[in-house]
Amino acid sequence: MKDTGKCPKCKGAPIIYLEGIQKMPSGYIKVKTNEEEYVQVDRYVCSVCGFMEEWIPEPDLARLRAMCNI
Numbered sequence: 001m002k003d004t005g006k007c008p009k010c011k012g013a014p015i016i017y018l019e020g021i022q023k024m025p026s027g028y029i030k031v032k033t034n035e036e037e038y039v040q041v042d043r044y045v046c047s048v049c050g051f052m053e054e055w056i057p058e059p060d061l062a063r064l065r066a067m068c069n070i
C-alpha cells in the first residue's frame with residue numbers, strides 16, 4: 001500500500017496516509033516494558049474497504065534495530 005498506492009485486498013485507491021502523532025496513544029508503540037523507549041507508527045488506510053497497514057518509519061526503525069541489538 002505504502003509503495004503501490006493500491007489496496008492489496010480490494011485493489012482500491014486512493015490510500016490515506018495517517019502519520020503517527022506522538023501525543024496520541026495509538027501513534028506510538030512502547031518497545032520495552034521497563035524502559036521509556038517508543039517508536040512512531042504510521043498508517044496507510046484503503047479509502048474503499050478500510051484495510052490498514054502499519055509502518056515504523058525511519059529513523060525510528062533504525063532506533064528499534066539498535067534497541068533490539070540487530
Ligand SMILES: [Zn+2]
Nearest residue numbers: 007010046049
Ligand atoms: Zn481496500
